[in-house]
Amino acid sequence: MPVRLDTRAADFKDRFAALLGAKREAAADVxxxxxxxxxxxxxxxxxxxxxxxxxxxxxxxxxxxxxxxxxxxxxxxxxxxxxxxxxxxxxxxxxxxxxxxxxxxxxxxxxxxxVELGHRWTxxxxxxxxxxxxxxxxxxxxxxxxxxxxxxxxxxxxxxxxxxxxxxxxxxxxxxxxxxxxxxxxxxxxxxxxxxxxxxxxxxxxxxxxxxxxxxxxxxxxxxxxxxxxDMIAGPSEVLIIADGTADPDWLAADLLAQAEHDTAAQSILITSDAALADAVERAVTAQLATLPRQEIAAASWRDHGAVILVRDLDEAVGLADTVAAEHLELAVADPEPLAARIRHAGAIFVGMTTPEAIGDYVAGSNHVLPTARSARFSSGLGVLDFMKRTSILRCGPAQLAALGPAAVTLAEAEGLDAHARSVALRLGAS
Amino acid sequence: MPVRLDTRAADFKDRFAALLGAKREAAADVxxxxxxxxxxxxxxxxxxxxxxxxxxxxxxxxxxxxxxxxxxxxxxxxxxxxxxxxxxxxxxxxxxxxxxxxxxxxxxxxxxxxVELGHRWTxxxxxxxxxxxxxxxxxxxxxxxxxxxxxxxxxxxxxxxxxxxxxxxxxxxxxxxxxxxxxxxxxxxxxxxxxxxxxxxxxxxxxxxxxxxxxxxxxxxxxxxxxxxxDMIAGPSEVLIIADGTADPDWLAADLLAQAEHDTAAQSILITSDAALADAVERAVTAQLATLPRQEIAAASWRDHGAVILVRDLDEAVGLADTVAAEHLELAVADPEPLAARIRHAGAIFVGMTTPEAIGDYVAGSNHVLPTARSARFSSGLGVLDFMKRTSILRCGPAQLAALGPAAVTLAEAEGLDAHARSVALRLGAS
Structure with missing residues (x-):
């Protein structure tokens, strides 16, 4: 069984930290x-x-x-x-x-x-x-x-x-x-x-x-x-689902297992304000596992790394989701847009009940190479920019050099870089 | 003395490759x-x-x-x-x-x-x-x-x-x-x-x-x-100057030394179609070194890693500059814009005679943290994007899921990921 946390419990903070800090992959020394x-x-x-x-x-x-x-x-x-x-x-x-x-x-x-400035992408x-x-x-x-x-x-x-x-x-x-x-x-x-x-x-x-x-x-x-x-070094993958009582437990169970079947180190987390939904999802996961070809992998992932977190309300869910900074975040709630707007850290957000994460894995058009293992705090999914680079461009005429040069000379001298100062000063003398 | 290469020489290709391949820093095993x-x-x-x-x-x-x-x-x-x-x-x-x-x-x-798609930067x-x-x-x-x-x-x-x-x-x-x-x-x-x-x-x-x-x-x-x-792992820094006969040898010498004074592992390269200019720049470097406080560092860099490359024409210089992919590229030629437009790989381009690299180090506004050691082939200078990340956003309604779902199920089954297929198929059955 996955862990069950409750933000109302006295030990929530510690248990949530332990969940996030748990090592999901053995570091192979290769x-x-x-x-x-x-x-x-x-x-x-x-x-x-x-x-x-x-x-x-x-x-x-x-x-x-x-x-x-x-x-x-x-x-x-x-x-x-x-x-x-x-x-x-x-x-x-x-x-x-x-x-x-x-x-x-x-x-x-x-x-x-x-001064002429700019950049060019190639x-x-x-x-x-x-x-x-x-x-x-x-x-x-x-x-x-x-x-x-x-x-x-x-x-x-x-x-x-x-x-x-x-x-x-x-x-x-x-x-x-x-x-x-x-x-x-x-x-x-x-x-x-x-x-x-x-x-x-x-x-x-x-x-x-x-x-x-x-x-x-x-x-x-x-x-x-x-x-x-x-590109980024990919770690074990994860999904976080925020759901309210209007969500279908079978759909959510399938989504949690779609993550779990990747790898025993994968992590599936459900956050909900509805305890009855949480129970129903756990039952549905058990039922669906029985007929899943990759049952063994998915069961191990759900048992070892899965989590169900009960929250007082969806506001609380936003803060937890930002702390998890999940690779995939599903918003299975009646009114998902306001929630989506408040999330800061996630690789990709799947908005609403009819947007299962798997649709993004294949045919939506957005990229499925996304930051794993909490790295959505500082990195992005794969995209066009990963295959391009920016060259900055600078052009001063004599008037611009005259305007900016003295400050450059001052700073170069302060840093003890006299050839820097000289390369500007020689041109100032000439203009 | 720095090496002197000439694209007309039979051994140019080998000597240019040796220049680029030379290790400028000892790899410390720390x-x-x-x-x-x-x-x-x-x-x-x-x-x-x-x-x-x-x-x-x-x-x-x-x-x-x-x-x-x-x-x-x-x-x-x-x-x-x-x-x-x-x-x-x-x-x-x-x-x-x-x-x-x-x-x-x-x-x-x-x-x-x-289908609603997009991304958000945070x-x-x-x-x-x-x-x-x-x-x-x-x-x-x-x-x-x-x-x-x-x-x-x-x-x-x-x-x-x-x-x-x-x-x-x-x-x-x-x-x-x-x-x-x-x-x-x-x-x-x-x-x-x-x-x-x-x-x-x-x-x-x-x-x-x-x-x-x-x-x-x-x-x-x-x-x-x-x-x-x-961010990137910074390596030893370099400047490449492309100059024609209209350039001032003293200004170029100061620019080459501004790079060389950073570090004995720094590299300063002059490419020119004008042999007389090349000689004049070398003489000016020697003269300016005599009065430079960081003389010892700059002299070692120029002696061990500096290079002067004679080319038949500026067209040839473009190809060489792209191969070097220099952190800093100065275009000290009479008509620099056409040349600038043709460069693909450089951290930053300094256009024209009155744009010494040092002005970009301090007060131009563009960033001086630039890709070193040929990494401008694949990376950019530091910028705002280095402190932001992109979250992708996806939203399907029932009609969009019905349109795209079957292809997602086909691919999920082909990849042996049945829970993925199920998470889509369950919703298709319901719609």
Whole structure:
């Protein structure tokens, strides 16, 4: 059973803090192993990739080749159920439309002194997308990572995906094809991250690496950060549902389990002002678990990390939701907009009863790569800006330099940076 | 002498690659020491801060107190030369005005299906600003980090700065005061980063940590990344100047030295199509070095990392500049705008002869915290967005769920996530 908290209880504050502070994932100490793998790929390149893939994925890349060929991709697409490819195409089009609105505007202006200022956005030239292998290979995630990169204008988008036993998911390849991925390599783990960051004879290096992965992949991304850009380090995922008595317990139970089925470390929390609803949801979760294929994972997540929190009123729920800063926040209440307007920290808000989080996972158009593990306090979901960067632009004429220069000289001298002062003063003397 | 390259030479490609690939900083292996410090602060809090500050900074915080008091700040401001405080105030106002234009717009729209989509930007609640101690304590950097945070709407802005021997720079305190920093603690190093990330009895934790620091600070930021957000890891700084024959060699020499005086690992590069100018600049650098207080640092940087590259024409310079992806790019040519328009990778572009980089360091208004060590390929200078995050918003009514739901169910089933499919299907059955 999940924990049951009540804001009216004397020990609420402590128990809520314990819930938030609980470690949901064991920190695997893979740092040394990952550093060795990265060094190996840096020094031996493709040979290291082939050897490590044989060892970790049981695949002979000498025979199959590192790069997935156009023929293989075409054959994979042909092997998919057409309605699945159609659903991916709908998702692709909607993700594309949503993200086009995120493209940032350049700015160039002249201030009252006549100084010209501004900035210009440009796309990263080459980006790498890590896709996990096996059961965690989600075609929807390929779209969510690849489409924003293409909307940003990334010229070269490279996907890496391990092929355990030589197998790749046809639907993952179909998603990559639909999203416009330019190159696909069947290599995974820390070795794939190293290849993307430093390059090998076959895989040219990229400037930014995105996409989820296991502890080895996460550690490798952390290590190569600086040499290349990375996205956030994804942690265990969570949903927080705020519900009032008008919500349907079966719907809420399904939503809580949709989060729980991802991973035993996932967290599903229900906050409600209605004790009867809380009871009904708990019963519905138990009932639905019985027929869920991923029953074991979902049950463990709900038992170990699930929580039901009773609040006096929805006002109280807002403060708790901001403290949790959940990746996904569902507002299953009769009048959700005023509540939505007051939330400060959440990766995404799903407004109203007929907006289950799962619709956002696939076809709404918004991104499902969202800040996990309370990081919505300081970070955003994946978007077009993750594949662009801003160059600032400054232009002074002689008059502007004359107006601003003396203050710059004063500050440079105060900081003991005399060449800075001189580079301004020489020009002032000349004007 | 700096290296002299010529794009017409047969070995140019190799020598240019060697220049870019050269390691300018020794990688200090401080990881284990930093992990121990972080664990110490997490377990012992203030006591660890006090002990570590005694050890590393030779300061007795039991006596002085961790927090810098309002009286101390007022006394520091009063002790500064008034014209320096005035220059800081001018810089503060201009940085404020420039960054206000970066505040992002929210978006909420209804798509052709009737789905409501959008996003909302909110500020990080609490941010921490690391300021180095000793000679690297730059008041201008305090403004550049603190002002964008306040423009973003950060409610609680905390500064940490080591006080070696108990001393703090009055002008650094004045800058913090002008920028609206809310709390200042005299603690530095990895221990300060740990305190900001995890909190102690005296220092409440923050959500994001920004600001430059030494190898210990950089390693600590890398380790706490995920628990809190961090800005980029700053590497050694660089300037690239593209000049034609109309440029003044003395001005260019001063600009190259302004970069070189920062650090022996700094890099100054001149690209020009005019061999006579190149010779004149080299002579001017030598002459100016003779009277530069930071002569030793600047001479070592210029000798070990400086470069003069002769190109056939300015077209060639654009490609080289994009490959360098310099933190600072000066365009000292007669007609700079067409050149500026073609550059893709640079932290900031300084357009024309009368825009020395140093004016951007202090009073132009744009930010001087810029991507170093080629990271302008994938990252941007510090700005308002670094202190904000985006929450996506989604709302479907029954009709929209009916339109999109079947595709979501198809994809959820394809991914083996049956609770996801159920959370949509239950609602479809009801509508």
């Amino acid at each position: 740092e040394a192993a990952v550093r060795a793998i990265i060094e190996d790929v840096r020094s031996r390149g493709d040979a290291a990739l082939i050897e490590l893939s044989r060892k970790f994925d049981g695949v002979d890349l000498d025979r199959l080749g590192l790069r997935v060929t156009a023929d293989e991709i075409a054959a994979a697409v042909a092997a998919c159920e057409p309605r699945r490819v159609e659903a991916l195409r709908l998702a692709r089009d909607r993700i594309d439309a949503y993200h086009r609105r995120q493209r940032p505007a350049d700015d160039r202006f002249t201030d009252p002194l006549g 796309a990263v030239e080459a980006a790498g997308l890590y896709v996990p292998g096996g059961t965690a290979a989600y075609p929807s995630s390929v779209l969510m990572n690849a489409v924003p990169a293409k909307v940003a204008g990334v010229g070269r988008l490279v996907m890496v995906v391990p092929a355990p036993g030589g197998r790749l998911s046809p639907l993952v390849l179909a998603a990559a094809d639909l999203a416009g991925v330019d190159e696909i390599y069947r290599v995974g783990g820390a070795q794939a991250v190293a290849a993307l960051a430093y390059g090998t004879a076959t895989i040219a290096p990229v400037d930014k690496i995105v996409g989820p992965g296991n502890a080895y992949v996460a550690a490798a991304k952390r290590i190569v950060f600086g040499k290349v850009g990375i | 990881e284990a020491a930093v992990r121990a410090i972080i664990e110490d602060v997490r377990s012992r809090g203030d006591a660890a801060l006090i002990e570590l500050s005694r050890k590393f900074d030779g300061v007795d915080l039991d006596r002085l107190g961790l927090r810098v008091t309002a009286d101390e700040i007022a006394a520091a401001v009063a002790a500064c030369e008034p014209r320096r405080v005035e220059a800081l105030r001018l810089a503060r106002d201009r940085i404020d005005a420039y960054h206000r234009r970066q505040r992002p717009a929210d978006d909420r729209f209804t798509d052709p299906l009737g 500020a990080v609640e609490a941010a921490g600003l690391y300021v180095p101690g000793g000679t690297a304590a730059y008041p201008s950097s305090v403004l550049m980090n603190a002002v964008p945070a306040k423009v973003a709407g950060v409610g609680r802005l905390v500064m940490v700065v080591p006080a070696p021997g108990g001393r703090l720079s009055p002008l650094v305190l004045a800058a913090a005061d002008l920028a609206g920093v809310d709390e200042i603690y005299r603690v530095g190093g990895a221990q300060a980063v740990a305190a900001l990330a995890y909190g102690t009895a005296t220092i409440a934790p923050v959500d994001k940590i920004v600001g430059p620091g030494n190898a210990y600070v950089a390693a600590a930021k890398r380790i706490v990344f995920g628990k809190v957000g961090i």
